[in-house]
Amino acid sequence: QVQLAESGGGLVQAGGSLRLSCAASGSIFSINAMGWYRQAPGKQRELVATITSGGSTNYADSVKGRFTISRDNAKNTVYLQMNNLKPEDTASYYCNADIKHYSSGYPVTSREWGQGTQVTVSS
Numbered sequence: 001q002v003q004l005a006e007s008g009g010g011l012v013q014a015g016g017s018l019r020l021s022c023a024a025s026g027s028i029f030s031i032n033a034m035g036w037y038r039q040a041p042g043k044q045r046e047l048v049a050t051i052t053s054g055g056s057t058n059y060a061d062s063v064k065g066r067f068t069i070s071r072d073n074a075k076n077t078v079y080l081q082m083n084n085l086k087p088e089d090t091a092s093y094y095c096n097a098d099i100k101h102y103s104s105g106y107p108v109t110s111r112e113w114g115q116g117t118q119v120t121v122s123s
Contacts, residue, residue: 002110004024006095008117010120012121014086014123016121017081024099030053031099032100033050033052035050035096036093039094048063048069051070062088063082067083085121087121092118095113096112096113099112
């Protein structure tokens with residue numbers, strides 16, 4: 001089994017910064033793409049940013065220039081640096097990763113999700 005564990009959420013004033021972390025653990029062989037999504041109350045989950053194993057990144061237009069996604073492959077961890085936060089960034093943030101791991105002794109690839117971390121930006 002593999003797990004993703006997020007940390008770093010909290011309450012911040014508009015214009016402030018937060019850094020989210022998401023660490024993968026378990027019988028991991030390799031990790032391909034990793035990403036961050038968010039879901040505000042009453043809204044659908046939306047893509048925030050993704051990063052490939054080679055470091056190529058993709059961002060939602062709403063966060064370009066303010067958020068930066070990065071990863072540490074040695075630590076199986078993905079980060080989201082969020083600067084100049086706005087009230088509309090308030091949401092639960094979820095990380096995901098395409099992980100090749102071992103299940104009953106056989107390699108399988110699955111998309112795993114973290115449990116989410118709350119980010120609240122006050123005006």
